[in-house]
Ligand code: NAI
């Protein structure tokens with residue numbers, strides 16, 4: 001069956017890292033005999049420059065038709081002067097909501113070769129492998145009413161609404177339980193049910209759903225404690241499921257436990273299993289155009305794409321093993337190099353991963 005991948009490099013280092021990931025995808029297709037066509041389109045500042053719109057209709061149309069999308073990053077100083085609606089980030093927010101990408105998966109995996117780069121002691125993070133499942137299209141980031149209003153006494157007040165429907169809670173929890181069933185078998189649902197009514201419902205619905213997954217162990221945790229536990233003893237977690245805002249904060253904290261932002265992939269999925277795969281980092285304008293960017297976060301995003309959208313988990317394992325191998329060989333881009341180490345370029349890293357890909361299953 002022919003499948004299609006849309007490449008959206010975006011801005012600054014997005015244009016350097018996506019081609020490296022594309023090389024890796026092409027090699028995996030050869031090794032696993034996958035029939036995957038690729039096409040590319042503009043998003044973000046690049047799209048604004050060419051068409052005056054950070055998400056042109058033609059890009060959205062191609063995105064809807066693709067089985068999966070690989071995105072680099074958008075934004076940067078060249079576009080900071082633009083109106084809010086024309087900013088590159090708007091293109092990203094719009095494509096996520098147009099495709100209904102409610103499930104954001106952010107793994108935090110500690111590569112043994114990079115333990116020294118963690119902000120925590122090696123014994124706390126070695127072997128760390130957690131997956132944060134963040135609800136991405138609801139909650140306080142989207143709730144209505146919202147705004148800034150002026151009260152009768154002339155004082156202004158800012159307000160947002162924290163709202164989740166049962167069906168929104170159920171679909172993100174279902175995703176988390178299904179992922180947990182395939183890995184460590186544990187889900188920790190994070191809420192603030194001692195203070196926020198909306199999350200009392202969250203807790204109820206997650207608990208109900210747990211009955212359908214007798215092999216998955218469910219635990220509930222308040223978000224403040226979860227933040228503390230993530231930096232105290234992160235290995236206690238397997239899958240963490242939470243709402244949009246808590247997930248935004250916790251996933252960034254978890255990410256830093258594993259060292260460089262240049263290593264962190266992500267997936268955002270919709271109900272039909274289609275997804276956008278992208279590194280967690282931004283467009284790194286400070287190092288763009290110098291061949292310094294680490295392409296591994298994007299390459300690892302291709303692994304997630306093979307696993308979650310393209311039905312080739314063996315190809316995903318193959319990429320992850322190859323990344324482990326290049327790190328074993330001591331190959332490092334500047335962001336992960338040790339003080340006395342030597343660094344290699346973006347494309348040298350991409351080529352090294354391609355060379356390390358071996359079909360094992
Ligand atoms: P950033 O993630 O682009 O950069 C933060 C720091 O990490 C920089 O020093 C950068 O050089 C470094 N870095 C990031 N990715 C790297 C990689 N692959 N290899 C080596 N070093 C890497 O975040 P920042 O500086 O806050 O934002 C820059 C631009 O990116 C802004 O316009 C921002 O809006 C945009 N951005 C876009 C995102 C996206 O497209 N999803 C996410 C975050 C920021």
Ligand code: MG
Pocket residue numbers: 248249252
């Ligand atoms: Mg964030």
